[in-house]
Amino acid sequence: MPNEIISSLNSIDWAALAVPGLCHYLILALIIFVIGIMIMVAGGNLIKIVIGLEFMLNAICINFIAANSFINSANSAINQENTIVSANSSLSQAASLGVMNFTFLNPEGQVAAFIVTVIGVINIAACFGLICAIYYKNKKVDTRILDGLKSNDCPELEECSDGV
Amino acid sequence: MDIAQNLWMLLILPLFAVLFTIIPSAYIALPKRRITLGLTIISSSVSLIISLIYAGYLLHHPNETLETNFVFLNSGAFKIHIGAFMDKISVFVLLIFNIIALTCGIFSYKYMQNKEDFSRFFVLLNLFIFSMTGLILSANLIQFYIFWELTGVFSYLLIGFYYKRPASEKAARKTFLINKIGDFALLAAVLNFSYFLIQDTDAIFYPLLTLNDVSTWGLMAYVQVGSFVYTAICLFIVAAAVIRASQFPFQVWLVDAMEAPTPANSLIHGAILTSAGAYLIIRLYPALMLSPVVLKIIALIGIITAITCAVIAIAQNDIKKILAFSTASQLGLIFTALGCGAYSGAVFQLGTHALAKTLMFLVAGVILHKTLNRNVKFLGGLREYTPILAAGWLIGVLSLSGVFFSGFYSKEMILNHMYESRQFVFLGLCIFAVLLNVVYLFRSYFIIFEGHYKGSYDFSQDEDKKYDGIDKFMLSALGILATLTAFSGGFIAADFQKYIYIIKQKFYLVRHPELEISLFIAAFLTIYLMWQIYGVRKFKIKRIRMIYRFVVLQFYINKLFEFVYNILIKGVSRLINFLDKYIIGGIYILLSQFIRLGGYMSLRLQNGNLNSYIFYSFVFITAILLCAVMVYFKGLSQYGG
Amino acid sequence: MDTLNAVIFYILSAICLISGLFCLFHKCTFNAVISASLLLWAVSGLYFLLGASFLAGIQMLLWGVGITIIMMFSIIMTNKDDKDGFLFNLKTLSVPLIGGIFIFLILPFILYQFSGLVNLQSYSAGDFSTLLYKNNAFSFELAGVLVFCVLIGIITILTAKRIMKCRMK
Numbered sequence: 001m002p003n004e005i006i007s008s009l010n011s012i013d014w015a016a017l018a019v020p021g022l023c024h025y026l027i028l029a030l031i032i033f034v035i036g037i038m039i040m041v042a043g044g045n046l047i048k049i050v051i052g053l054e055f056m057l058n059a060i061c062i063n064f065i066a067a068n069s070f071i072n073s074a075n076s077a078i079n080q081e082n083t084i085v086s087a088n089s090s091l092s093q094a095a096s097l098g099v100m101n102f103t104f105l106n107p108e109g110q111v112a113a114f115i116v117t118v119i120g121v122i123n124i125a126a127c128f129g130l131i132c133a134i135y136y137k138n139k140k141v142d143t144r145i146l147d148g149l150k151s152n153d154c155p156e157l158e159e160c161s162d163g164v
Numbered sequence: 165m166d167i168a169q170n171l172w173m174l175l176i177l178p179l180f181a182v183l184f185t186i187i188p189s190a191y192i193a194l195p196k197r198r199i200t201l202g203l204t205i206i207s208s209s210v211s212l213i214i215s216l217i218y219a220g221y222l223l224h225h226p227n228e229t230l231e232t233n234f235v236f237l238n239s240g241a242f243k244i245h246i247g248a249f250m251d252k253i254s255v256f257v258l259l260i261f262n263i264i265a266l267t268c269g270i271f272s273y274k275y276m277q278n279k280e281d282f283s284r285f286f287v288l289l290n291l292f293i294f295s296m297t298g299l300i301l302s303a304n305l306i307q308f309y310i311f312w313e314l315t316g317v318f319s320y321l322l323i324g325f326y327y328k329r330p331a332s333e334k335a336a337r338k339t340f341l342i343n344k345i346g347d348f349a350l351l352a353a354v355l356n357f358s359y360f361l362i363q364d365t366d367a368i369f370y371p372l373l374t375l376n377d378v379s380t381w382g383l384m385a386y387v388q389v390g391s392f393v394y395t396a397i398c399l400f401i402v403a404a405a406v407i408r409a410s411q412f413p414f415q416v417w418l419v420d421a422m423e424a425p426t427p428a429n430s431l432i433h434g435a436i437l438t439s440a441g442a443y444l445i446i447r448l449y450p451a452l453m454l455s456p457v458v459l460k461i462i463a464l465i466g467i468i469t470a471i472t473c474a475v476i477a478i479a480q481n482d483i484k485k486i487l488a489f490s491t492a493s494q495l496g497l498i499f500t501a502l503g504c505g506a507y508s509g510a511v512f513q514l515g516t517h518a519l520a521k522t523l524m525f526l527v528a529g530v531i532l533h534k535t536l537n538r539n540v541k542f543l544g545g546l547r548e549y550t551p552i553l554a555a556g557w558l559i560g561v562l563s564l565s566g567v568f569f570s571g572f573y574s575k576e577m578i579l580n581h582m583y584e585s586r587q588f589v590f591l592g593l594c595i596f597a598v599l600l601n602v603v604y605l606f607r608s609y610f611i612i613f614e615g616h617y618k619g620s621y622d623f624s625q626d627e628d629k630k631y632d633g634i635d636k637f638m639l640s641a642l643g644i645l646a647t648l649t650a651f652s653g654g655f656i657a658a659d660f661q662k663y664i665y666i667i668k669q670k671f672y673l674v675r676h677p678e679l680e681i682s683l684f685i686a687a688f689l690t691i692y693l694m695w696q697i698y699g700v701r702k703f704k705i706k707r708i709r710m711i712y713r714f715v716v717l718q719f720y721i722n723k724l725f726e727f728v729y730n731i732l733i734k735g736v737s738r739l740i741n742f743l744d745k746y747i748i749g750g751i752y753i754l755l756s757q758f759i760r761l762g763g764y765m766s767l768r769l770q771n772g773n774l775n776s777y778i779f780y781s782f783v784f785i786t787a788i789l790l791c792a793v794m795v796y797f798k799g800l801s802q803y804g805g
Numbered sequence: 806m807d808t809l810n811a812v813i814f815y816i817l818s819a820i821c822l823i824s825g826l827f828c829l830f831h832k833c834t835f836n837a838v839i840s841a842s843l844l845l846w847a848v849s850g851l852y853f854l855l856g857a858s859f860l861a862g863i864q865m866l867l868w869g870v871g872i873t874i875i876m877m878f879s880i881i882m883t884n885k886d887d888k889d890g891f892l893f894n895l896k897t898l899s900v901p902l903i904g905g906i907f908i909f910l911i912l913p914f915i916l917y918q919f920s921g922l923v924n925l926q927s928y929s930a931g932d933f934s935t936l937l938y939k940n941n942a943f944s945f946e947l948a949g950v951l952v953f954c955v956l957i958g959i960i961t962i963l964t965a966k967r968i969m970k971c972r973m974k
Contacts, residue, residue: 018811019807019811020810020811020814020815020854021919022919023915023916023919024814024818025851025855026915026919027912027915028818028821028822028851030908030911030912030915031822031825031908032821032822032825032844032848034904034907034908035822035825035826035828035829036825037778037782037900037904037907038829038900038901038904039825039828039829040775040778041775041778041779041782041897041900042775042829042897042900043775044775045834046774047834047837047838047876047879047880047883048828048834048837049774049775049778050876051828051837051838051841051876054841054845054868054872055825055828055841055844058844058845058848058868061848061860061864062848062851062852065852065855065857065860066855068857068928069855069856069857069925069926069927069928070919070925070926106932106936107857107928107932107933107936108936110857110859110860110928110933110936111933111936111937111940111941113857113860114860114863114933114937115941115944115945115948117860117863117864117867117868118867118948118952119948119951121867121868121871121872122948122951122952122955124872124875125875125955125959126955126958126959128875128876128878128879129958129959129962129963130959130962131879131883132879132882132883132963133962133963133965135882135883136963141883143773143774143775144773146772146774147771147772147773148772149770149772149774149777150770150771150772150773151767151770151772779900782900782903782907783903786903786906786907786910789907789910789911790906790910793910793911793914796914
């Protein structure tokens with residue numbers, strides 16, 4: 001039994017595995033995502049929750065960019081269209097049409113990451129504004145004390161608001 | 165225009181009276197009581213006039229029947245018709261009923277004047293008149309059953325009229341429960357007949373269970389099922405009739421039903437509702453004749469009731485109870501007559517009994533209205549103060565006992581038939597029952613109207629008043645009934661058997677002199693004896709305590725019913741209550757507690773903590789992901805990479 | 806070259822993970838913010854490795870600088886100097902377990918689908934901007950409008966109390 005494990009371990013190409021591929025980036029993003037969730041769940045104040053949100057957004061961006069970089073998108077429609085144009089027309093015509101005389105590849109993942117970034121930044125800025133507003137009202141940003149969403153109907157609930 | 169179309173008027177008129185009683189009383193400030201009375205009188209009078217017109221028509225066309233109906237339910241071979249059917253029997257019964265309804269309506273105006281819920285009484289009265297008219301005019305047995313149930317409902321409401329009194333409520337409930345047994349029996353009979361007739365392919369072309377042609381479908385059913393099953397089905401009908409007619413041992417409900425207002429008693433229990441049982445037998449007689457056993461059972465039950473109820477009536481001191489047992493006994497005689505084949509006599513007796521009994525109930529009503537006393541021991545000597553009431557009561561007594569007036573003719577028909585058909589056992593028992601009737605009827609007369617008055621009512625205040633201080637409305641009702649009770653029999657008896665018969669025969673007044681003379685002698689001797697005991701009080705009857713108690717308590721039949729009710733019905737209802745409350749209710753409560761627990765647990769999740777909410781979201785997403793991954797890998801394993 | 810890429814990747818990844826864990830466990834909020842900022846800079850380095858240089862620049866500017874400053878300001882304005890650490894209780898400790906399950910669920914999927922992909926394709930700023938303005942101009946404009954609306958919203962929320970006070974006076 002141990003011989004079989006050793007032989008299977010020996011059969012793995014460790015050198016090839018060490019080269020960072022898409023898997024590595026995705027795993028890294030996954031771990032950052034989970035850390036972000038843990039910060040959101042375990043954080044005792046609102047600022048830490050927002051930091052956790054940041055981590056999650058960044059993990060998403062890493063996913064998008066890594067996927068875009070590693071997955072070959074040379075056969076996408078937009079590339080084929082530009083190739084035909086550049087093959088059939090002169091440079092000036094092509095330039096007048098606003099099309100470059102080379103085949104460009106498709107960074108859609110980066111565009112998505114960009115949009116996520118922009119929206120995420122807006123989101124976080126808004127969150128911090130809200131944190132300040134909450135602080136002005138309650139003088140605290142501790143999540144254990146901010147329980148405005150708590151249901152007050154059940155009297156036994158007063159015993160169980162220990163939170164996470 | 166088809167004359168039969170006007171039959172619907174008879175059904176619609178009481179409903180109009182009800183409608184126009186209810187609506188104006190809510191909105192218009194008019195003398196409501198007079199309007200209510202006026203509507204009832206108009207409705208009853210017009211119905212009576214229409215009935216008279218139809219009676220005249222049918223007299224001139226003796227072999228005709230009038231029928232109008234429409235298909236109420238159509239399901240292929242199975243069709244239910246609703247309509248109106250009139251022949252000589254139904255027109256006779258309807259005439260009697262309309263007369264009684266009219267007189268009761270007039271009487272009730274003054275009787276219910278100072279009582280609460282005046283309008284409610286008249287509404288219920290009119291509804292009862294409607295349901296009874298529908299019963300009499302029913303075109304088929306299914307419609308008959310519907311109106312049978314309706315009469316039961318409205319009689320329940322009338323018995324429980326003084327619903328605030330516990331005795332009244334109890335009596336109404338008892339009546340309803342006992343009558344319900346009969347209703348089930350009738351339903352069983354209807355369903356059985358329907359079922360077996362539908363099997364017969366020839367029967368599907370006829371309206372189902374039509375009362376126009378009872379012998380035809382009765383014969384079809386008899387051929388289909390055979391003698392034994394046919395007899396069993398007919399016994400259901402007999403059971404229904406027996407219970408409704410308060411025959412032995414089911415007379416207990418009639419006695420308790422005396423809690424109703426007196427006009428309701430006269431209309432319902434004295435005359436009409438109980439007669440519905442006899443009317444059922446009369447209508448289905450051609451079908452019942454196919455099973456001689458059934459007729460014998462009817463006769464047997466009838467004679468037992470006639471004798472036992474007469475015996476019980478002798479021992480009663482409540483004026484209404486005397487009349488109640490009298491009703492049961494007289495109906496027993498009618499059942500005996502039907503069982504022995506004296507069809508015409510039974511039908512005629514139904515009419516004469518209804519008139520006489522209503523008269524006696526209304527007289528009792530006047531006495532109660534004045535003296536507020538039902539116990540005959542505290543009456544007595546009323547002939548001196550109210551000779552009009554004494555005359556009315558005497559007319560009723562003479563008619564019911566068969567000594568004189570209309571009742572004499574009907575009893576003649578019955579006894580002559582038994583004599584001629586050589587049913588001497590039943591004849592002897594009938595004569596004995598008739599003599600017992602004489603005993604209690606004349607006992608009641610002598611106790612109430614002879615001797616000295618023992619009550620507390622001051623009759624001197626009525627000395628200056630006309631007609632012994634009796635109100636004109638009450639008096640007019642009594643007058644109409646007394647006249648008809650006294651003289652109607654003589655006019656119609658001669659031709660009665662010409663028109664209403666099973667076996668056609670001519671009526672002779674004195675057919676068998678030996679029978680007549682011996683009966684008269686026996687009756688007069690009995691009257692004389694009663695006079696001596698209760699009139700002049702020359703003799704005093706020594707009561708044997710045990711026997712007396714046994715008779716007064718109706719041979720403990722009431723106790724038996726109460727025992728059965730307490731053990732069986734109450735026991736079953738307690739069991740069902742337990743099942744409903746703790747088992748089914750328990751399941752419901754358990755479910756609601758589970759939901760409450762779930763709600764409480766989910767409420768505990770809502771602790772207002774943001775971290776907790778994020779955690780729950782994360783757990784939920786993980787669960788979804790787990791499901792998605794499982795589906796993905798399952799798909800992979802099924803279809804390859 | 807590949808070896809250098811690999812080494813840089815592993816260093817940056819380690820920085821990301823360590824700073825993330827540091828942010829998670831540290832009691833002081835300010836220190837957590839600093840470690841978060843470090844992670845954001847490390848991520849921009851990763852973007853360079855992936856050939857998304859333009860986005861790496863955006864990452865540095867927006868996340869590394871902008872958001873860090875916002876977080877600093879929020880700490881200042883809320884006087885958040887208390888020492889909130891990682892709360893060790895049953896629910897909190899179940900989070901790593903669930904996180905582990907989460908990773909465990911997704912990891913095989915990643916390994917199965919994407920294990921063969923090691924060849925990188927880098928994109929220039931021209932490629933990126935062409936696609937952005939040619940195909941995704943609408944979403945870009947929408948994001949701009951959203952920024953504007955959020956700004957106004959935040960200003961309204963923050964100044965509402967002062968406006969109320971002024972009106973009452």
